[in-house]
Amino acid sequence: MSDTATKIKVATIWIDGCSGCHMSFLDIDERILELAPHIDMVYGPLVDLKEIPEGLDLVIVEGAVANEADLHHVLELRKKSKFMIALGDCAVSGNVPSMRNPIGQKDCFERAYFENADTGQQIPTNGVPALLKNAIPVHQAVKVDLFIQGCPPPADAIFFVLSELVAGRVPDPTKVTRFGA
Amino acid sequence: MSKVIRVVTLTIDGQEVTGREDETILTVARQHDIDIPTLCFLEGLSGWGSCRICLVAVEGVPKLLPACMTYCSEGMKVQTENEQIKAYRKSILELLFSERNHICSVCVSNGACELQALAQKCGMDHVSLPYRFPSYDVDSSHNLFRNDHNRCVLCTRCIRVCDEIEGAHVWDLADRGINAHVISDLNAPWGDSETCTNCGKCVQVCPTGALVQKGTAVAEMHKRRAFLPYLNAMRGNHG
Numbered sequence: 001m002s003d004t005a006t007k008i009k010v011a012t013i014w015i016d017g018c019s020g021c022h023m024s025f026l027d028i029d030e031r032i033l034e035l036a037p038h039i040d041m042v043y044g045p046l047v048d049l050k051e052i053p054e055g056l057d058l059v060i061v062e063g064a065v066a067n068e069a070d071l072h073h074v075l076e077l078r079k080k081s082k083f084m085i086a087l088g089d090c091a092v093s094g095n096v097p098s099m100r101n102p103i104g105q106k107d108c109f110e111r112a113y114f115e116n117a118d119t120g121q122q123i124p125t126n127g128v129p130a131l132l133k134n135a136i137p138v139h140q141a142v143k144v145d146l147f148i149q150g151c152p153p154p155a156d157a158i159f160f161v162l163s164e165l166v167a168g169r170v171p172d173p174t175k176v177t178r179f180g181a
Numbered sequence: 182m183s184k185v186i187r188v189v190t191l192t193i194d195g196q197e198v199t200g201r202e203d204e205t206i207l208t209v210a211r212q213h214d215i216d217i218p219t220l221c222f223l224e225g226l227s228g229w230g231s232c233r234i235c236l237v238a239v240e241g242v243p244k245l246l247p248a249c250m251t252y253c254s255e256g257m258k259v260q261t262e263n264e265q266i267k268a269y270r271k272s273i274l275e276l277l278f279s280e281r282n283h284i285c286s287v288c289v290s291n292g293a294c295e296l297q298a299l300a301q302k303c304g305m306d307h308v309s310l311p312y313r314f315p316s317y318d319v320d321s322s323h324n325l326f327r328n329d330h331n332r333c334v335l336c337t338r339c340i341r342v343c344d345e346i347e348g349a350h351v352w353d354l355a356d357r358g359i360n361a362h363v364i365s366d367l368n369a370p371w372g373d374s375e376t377c378t379n380c381g382k383c384v385q386v387c388p389t390g391a392l393v394q395k396g397t398a399v400a401e402m403h404k405r406r407a408f409l410p411y412l413n414a415m416r417g418n419h420g
Contacts (some may be wrong), residue, residue, distance in 0.1 A: 086307070089285065089286050092306070092307050093278070093284075093307070093308060093312075094312060095284060095286055096284065096286065096287060098282075098284070098312065098314065099282070099284060099287075101312075101314035102282060102314045102315060102317070103316070113333060134314060136311075136312075137307065137308075138271075139307060139309070141313060142298070143305070147306040147307040149306065149307075151285070151286030151326040172306075173303065174300075174304045174306050175299055177296060178285075178298075178300065178301035178398075179283075179285035179286070179297055179299060180285025180286045180288065180291040180292065181298060
């Protein structure tokens with residue numbers, strides 16, 4: 001099929017967020033069939049692929065950059081893609097994950113793994129990526145081309161932006177969503 | 182002998198309008214349904230001019246001027262929006278968002294916040310400056326209201342309404358520059374204030390989720406401002 005040649009290759013990633021933005025994406029319901037002929041989902045929580053493929057046209061990032069794995073992923077995705085969208089308030093502004101920043105890592109760990117732990121009090125280090133000092137918006141780690149605000153962005157806003165992009169236009173998402181929407 | 186107030190003719194965005202020389206560009210623009218965004222300004226309170234959101238261009242003046250503090254004059258040519266003004270407004274909003282912790286999604290004022298609405302109106306889709314993530318107190322000592330400094334934009338509406346309308350002058354600004362913050366009395370917890378009358382006017386005029394009623398959850402805080410024009414009309418205050 002020559003079809004795949006004309007389709008844009010899309011990756012999505014869920015880093016420090018609640019998956020609500022991906023849920024909202026799926027909430028475009030049957031309209032996903034209108035997008036399907038134009039996009040090829042090659043990587044993301046909805047695709048069972050371990051390695052990030054090369055030659056991505058579009059990357060959609062949900063969540064803040066909060067730990068070393070997040071940082072590694074967005075750096076690699078940026079390197080392999082032409083266009084990156086920060087989807088939702090966590091990706092755009094840090095949002096809820098960034099609420100730990102003013103408190104500081106030490107106090108957060110103390111609260112989570114000692115004060116609130118009945119047994120096995122310890123800071124987990126095995127098999128988990130180290131937290132960054134601050135949870136930061138994606139654009140403070142790598143270049144972002146388009147920002148879709150909202151917690152989560154409404155499905156209509158996501159569909160609007162994606163349908164504009166596949167039509168070759170770059171829309172202004174502030175017309176259809178805002179912080180906290 | 183009372184001073185004679187002249188009526189002047191000026192143009193705003195190419196539209197010829199008339200106003201009194203003791204009226205600001207903002208007042209005259211709004212009388213003619215010309216929109217200029219504002220944040221620290223609130224009709225019924227004295228002008229303050231600190232937020233700079235209402236900056237406009239006046240022909241022959243090399244810098245932008247705040248519409249809320251600039252009086253009309255004969256022949257004045259005002260432009261309420263151009264690329265420079267749009268860029269300035271966006272920058273001001275980015276500075277405000279980065280300065281404190283404005284987390285709209287979990288704020289009691291989500292959906293009813295003037296800062297949030299301005300960001301959308303001015304097309305501020307992200308904050309390009311690094312966030313400061315400062316650590317601020319939340320003063321919940323008052324039995325009815327809460328002061329969340331994380332959401333404060335230092336517009337001073339609370340200070341002005343308490344001083345000018347309620348006459349209690351509970352609020353003031355302490356410190357300068359990036360350290361400036363609103364205090365009650367001589368920096369006592371709000372709940373210990375000896376001057377606060379519990380009227381709540383400061384809460385109602387606050388543009389964000391900084392001063393709020395207790396017991397409100399996310400997006401439940403809706404401010405009611407009808408008292409302000411009403412009290413001013415009853416007292417015969419006209420600007």
